Amino acid sequence: MAKKQQSFADKVKKLHRDENAINVRVIKAYRSPDGTVKFFERFVKVADQAQLDKIDITR
Secondary structure, three states, X not given: OXXXXXXXXXXHHHHOOOOOOEXXXXXXXXXXXXXXXXXXXXXXXXXXXXHHHHOOOOO
């Protein structure tokens, strides 16, 4: 007898264990040594929106 296959939605639900956390995209601009402006972006998971001001990312 064949096993019931997992749907894509079931697989995604299994991966996301922490439902209270919020994923935030942080973009930081910096000036390169040759004088051009470059951007650095990173996705950060925070527990509360009040913590958004405290996020510090480095290159």
